[in-house]
Amino acid sequence: MALTTTNGSPATTSSSKDSSAFDDQSEGSDDEWEYLVDRKGVTCDQDDDDDDEFTLLESLRAAWKQHVCAILVAILATIVYACYQQLNGPAAESDVLAPTAVLFDRMHTHLKSYQRTANITFCNTPADADGELLAKRESTLVSFEFTVPKSLLPAMILHYAADFMQDDDYSHVLLLDNQDLASEALEHSDERDSEIACLKQQVNDGVNLLKGHARYYQSPTLESMYLDHGATSTSLSFVNHKRQAKLQPAHLTFTGFAAKFFNISPQPLLLFWDGSVERKLVGEIAPFESLGTATTPGQSFSLTPVHDSSHALARWTLTADDCLVYYENPNESPEDWSETDLYLYQMQLLTKEFATSYLIHARRPWLAQFPRPYPQYFMWQASHFGQVQAIPDSDLTLKTESVEPRVFSIKNFLTSEECDELVKLALTHDMQASTVYSGSLVRHQRDLSTRSSTNTWLERATTDLTNRIYERAAKVLQIDQSLLQAPMDDDVHANHHSIAESLQVVRYKENEEYAPHHDFVYPSQKHRMQPTRFATLLLYLNDNFEGGETRFPRATNANFHDGITIEPKKGTAILFYNVLPDGNVDDLSQHSGQPVTKGEKFLANLWVWEPVIN
Numbered sequence: 001m002a003l004t005t006t007n008g009s010p011a012t013t014s015s016s017k018d019s020s021a022f023d024d025q026s027e028g029s030d031d032e033w034e035y036l037v038d039r040k041g042v043t044c045d046q047d048d049d050d051d052d053e054f055t056l057l058e059s060l061r062a063a064w065k066q067h068v069c070a071i072l073v074a075i076l077a078t079i080v081y082a083c084y085q086q087l088n089g090p091a092a093e094s095d096v097l098a099p100t101a102v103l104f105d106r107m108h109t110h111l112k113s114y115q116r117t118a119n120i121t122f123c124n125t126p127a128d129a130d131g132e133l134l135a136k137r138e139s140t141l142v143s144f145e146f147t148v149p150k151s152l153l154p155a156m157i158l159h160y161a162a163d164f165m166q167d168d169d170y171s172h173v174l175l176l177d178n179q180d181l182a183s184e185a186l187e188h189s190d191e192r193d194s195e196i197a198c199l200k201q202q203v204n205d206g207v208n209l210l211k212g213h214a215r216y217y218q219s220p221t222l223e224s225m226y227l228d229h230g231a232t233s234t235s236l237s238f239v240n241h242k243r244q245a246k247l248q249p250a251h252l253t254f255t256g257f258a259a260k261f262f263n264i265s266p267q268p269l270l271l272f273w274d275g276s277v278e279r280k281l282v283g284e285i286a287p288f289e290s291l292g293t294a295t296t297p298g299q300s301f302s303l304t305p306v307h308d309s310s311h312a313l314a315r316w317t318l319t320a321d322d323c324l325v326y327y328e329n330p331n332e333s334p335e336d337w338s339e340t341d342l343y344l345y346q347m348q349l350l351t352k353e354f355a356t357s358y359l360i361h362a363r364r365p366w367l368a369q370f371p372r373p374y375p376q377y378f379m380w381q382a383s384h385f386g387q388v389q390a391i392p393d394s395d396l397t398l399k400t401e402s403v404e405p406r407v408f409s410i411k412n413f414l415t416s417e418e419c420d421e422l423v424k425l426a427l428t429h430d431m432q433a434s435t436v437y438s439g440s441l442v443r444h445q446r447d448l449s450t451r452s453s454t455n456t457w458l459e460r461a462t463t464d465l466t467n468r469i470y471e472r473a474a475k476v477l478q479i480d481q482s483l484l485q486a487p488m489d490d491d492v493h494a495n496h497h498s499i500a501e502s503l504q505v506v507r508y509k510e511n512e513e514y515a516p517h518h519d520f521v522y523p524s525q526k527h528r529m530q531p532t533r534f535a536t537l538l539l540y541l542n543d544n545f546e547g548g549e550t551r552f553p554r555a556t557n558a559n560f561h562d563g564i565t566i567e568p569k570k571g572t573a574i575l576f577y578n579v580l581p582d583g584n585v586d587d588l589s590q591h592s593g594q595p596v597t598k599g600e601k602f603l604a605n606l607w608v609w610e611p612v613i614n
Contacts, residue, residue, distance in 0.1 A: 111529070111611060111612065114373075114376075114611060115163045115373065116162065116163055116372070116373060116528050116529070117160055117163055117371050118373040118374070119214055119371070119372075119374050119582075120212050120213065120214045120371050121195060121198070121212060121213050121214075122195055122199045122202065122210060122212045122213075123194055124198075140217055140219075140220065140581070141215040141216070141581060142216055142218045143214070143215050144215070144216055144357065145357070146211075146212050146213070146214060146353070146354050146357035147210065147211055147357060148210045148212060150202075150203055151346075152346050152349055152353065154343070154346060155343060155346035155347045155349070155350050156199070156210075157196070157199070158173050158174075158343055158347065160195065160196065161176075163528070168528045169526055174340045174343055174344075174526075176339075214354075214358075214582075215582055216358060216362035216584075217362065217584070218362075219363075219364075219404060220383075222556065222557075222558060223246070223247050224383070224384065225384050225403045225404075225556070225557070226247065226384060226385060226558065227384040227387075249558060250557055250558055250559055250560055251561060252553065252563060253553075253561050254554060254562065255296055255297055256294055256295065256296045256516050256553070257295065257296075257297075257320045257323055257587060257590075258294055258295075258323065258365075258367055258590070259292065259294075259295045259323045259324075260290055260323065260324055260325070261285060261292070261293075261301070261303070262285075262289075262325065262351075262352070263285040263287060263288065263289055263290065263327055264288060264326055264327060264348050265287060265327065265328060265329045266287045266288070266332070266338075267305065268284055268285065268286050268287055269304065269306065269313070269327070270283075270303065270304045270305070270306055270309050271284070271285055271291055271293075271302075271303055272301065272304065273295075273299065273301055274301060274302050274315070275300075281309075285303075286524075287341070287344070288341065288345060288348055289525065290348075290369075291522060292367065292522045294517050295318055297319045297320060298317060298318070298319075299317070300316065300318075301315070301316050301318065302314065302315045302316075313329070314327055323367075324352075324355060324365055324367075326348075326352060344525070344526070347525050348525060350370055351366075351369050351370040351525065353370075354366060354370040355370070358584075362582075362584075364584070364587065365587070367522075367585045368530065368585055369522075369523065369530055372530045372583040372584070373583055374582065374583050375534060375579055375583065375610050376610055376611045377477070377478075377479055377534060377608075377611075378477065378478040379406070379577060380398060380406065380408060380478075380575075382400045382403045382404075382407075382408070383400070383403070384400065385400060385403065385557075386399065386400060387400040391410075391475055391476055391478075392478070393475060394475045394476075396410050396411075396472075396475070397411070398410055399411075401564055401574075402557070403556065404556040404588055405552060405555060405576055405577065405586050405588040405589040406586075407555070407564065408574070408576070409566065409572055409574055409575075410572065410573040410574075410575065411569070411571070411572050412572070413472065413476070413539060413571060413572060413573035414469070414539060414573070415571060416570060416571060418465060418571075419541040419542065419570055419571055419602075420541075422465060422469075422505065422541055422604060423541050423542065425458065425463060425465070425466075425505075426456050426458065426505035426602070429456040429458070431454040431456045431505075431507060432455065432456065453507060453508045453512050453513075453514065453593075454506070455507070456504075456505055457501075457502040457503065457505075458502055458504075458505060459502045460485035460500075460502070460503070466503055469503060469539075470484045470500065470606075473537055476537065476573070477537075477575075483498060483500070484500040485498040485502070499534075499608055499610065499611070499612060500606060500607070500609070500613075501607045501609070501613070503604055503605075504604065504605050504606075504607075505602065505604045506604070506605070507601070507602055508548060508593065508596045508600065508601040508603070509600055510596055510597065510598060510599065510600070511596065511597075512595065512596055513592070513593055513595040513596070514593035516551075516592040517590065517591070517592070518578065518585070518589060519533045519536050519578045519589065519591075520533050520579065520586070521614065523614055529612050531609050531613060531614040532585060532610065533578050533608070533609055534608050534609055534610030535577050535607075535608045535610075536574075536576055536578060536605060536606070536607055536608075537573055537574070537606040538573060538575075538604070538605050539573050539604040539605065539606075540568040540570055540572050540573075540574075540603060541570065541603060542568075542600075542602045543568050543570040544599060545568075545596055545598060545599030545600055545601050546596070546597045546598035547594055547595050547596045547601075548568055548597075549565045549566060549593075549594045550565070550566045550574060550592070550593060550594075551563055551564070551565045551566070551591060551594055552565075552566075552576075552591050553590065553591075553592065554587075554590055565594075568603070576591070577589065
């Protein structure tokens with residue numbers, strides 16, 4: 001599933017210098033563990049003077065003291081500032097800063113115990129406590145074994161250290177320089193003690209590949225998606241009427257897929273789509289980061305330096321089997337990089353190693369970063385087509401429109417009057433040309449070939465109607481409504497403690513459309529929370545037009561070659577998930593807004609993130 005550069009430089013999991021360095025170490029000793037966690041994948045000077053050695057516990061204690069001191073200083077500054085305001089009155093608006101202590105207090109309860117490494121284990125047990133609990137809810141999660149070269153151990157320990165320190169942007173752990181990365185670092189983290197001990201035991205046992213366990217989401221069978229499949233069919237012959245005919249999946253006419261490009265180098269790069277007629281910028285890929293896009297088989301892409309977009313460093317022609325692309329500059333050596341770059345380099349190689357094992361077992365690409373825990377929020381089950389489920393504390397019900405991906409329809413989510421009111425409200429705001437996300441270089445750009453509509457954004461506190469929509473959405477999602485933006489009287493900006501974006505209202509005029517795309521995003525590997533769009537709620541605001549259907553062209557089914565198509569009905573809502581229960585993003589959630597052939601279509605959508613908004 002991984003592509004290498006066409007210049008003949010394959011992505012590797014360790015440098016040649018790594019192998020020779022390992023040969024000098026005796027197997028089955030604590031010295032090997034200490035040596036591995038100190039080297040960060042390259043040879044480090046060894047000092048035989050014990051007085052000059054530092055354990056990771058000492059280094060992390062020092063870093064943690066700095067971290068705690070910084071928090072205490074911030075809290076103290078907040079208190080002093082509050083006292084000053086009481087004595088001297090409020091400061092000018094431009095001088096007001098959001099107090100750190102307030103933001104920490106407003107952190108969601110579940111995030112205070114959030115662990116990026118929660119769904120993996122290097123011990124003999126195939127699942128941790130969180131995994132067992134989730135497995136009871138999701139019987140389709142299956143344990144599998146993955147391996148990590150021991151040369152990448154420092155990066156793995158780095159993830160555990162980030163969890164232990166709650167270092168959400170890795171800014172502290174990436175500054176550990178050459179100090180040891182040893183098991184003592186996490187001795188005060190009870191949940192992770194056993195994991196570090198198991199890693200250390202594997203290293204000291206002399207293995208070259210560290211064995212871990214995780215869970216993948218097992219796709220349902222096509223037969224299970226049709227509740228009445230076992231019923232006797234008049235189309236079957238009398239002789240074979242007792243024999244159940246095996247369903248065959250429809251041959252889908254749309255062959256698109258998500259592709260992800262990894263820049264495993266210390267220089268930013270530009271990603272271009274090389275069309276037969278035109279060349280289009282997809283976006284910028286920061287050093288040791290990645291960028292994803294939707295594409296189709298046979299499309300060509302190239303990477304160039306930022307300072308010279310005419311010079312292609314590498315080119316690829318993609319297929320669905322080669323949707324993960326890794327680029328390493330053959331003229332650069334990790335030995336010349338900074339300590340931080342070496343860590344980031346190994347972190348991406350960790351993702352590549354895990355993706356290989358995941359593909360073998362799950363038979364789908366791992367499009368997320370590794371590690372990424374299971375979704376933190378409730379997910380509705382989708383057992384079969386037509387399944388109806390009641391929404392607690394509501395008169396609403398969900399009907400399963402698709403099992404894979406999980407798509408549900410909710411009739412009468414809005415009344416006809418509420419739809420009209422929302423359209424009028426949106427038209428009073430300035431509706432701008434809709435854009436698409438294009439990475440860190442050009443955050444949003446107009447692309448008529450992909451999206452040709454206009455839109456505006458409405459916060460929850462805009463009117464009573466928008467507030468009711470968020471309350472109703474919380475019931476549908478089975479998520480605490482306090483997480484879906486803040487009411488008007490809240491004193492902290494919504495994005496600091498909300499997992500919901502503002503409500504987007506979109507207008508499609510005749511011949512306008514939204515080509516097949518994904519709603520999920522690809523977060524930085526340095527973001528401990530690994531945020532992405534978790535769920536999408538679409539609201540149809542009118543139906544006096546033609547065309548404009550919502551289509552899931554890759555939905556698994558036995559009847560329709562164009563996937564699952566949903567006809568817009570005024571007041572109906574559509575819910576679908578952009579992630580899988582195992583933490584991976586759902587490539588099959590790709591969807592489109594078909595061209596409007598007559599009239600105007602109005603649609604609202606609410607994006608809910610997991611576990612936080614990026």
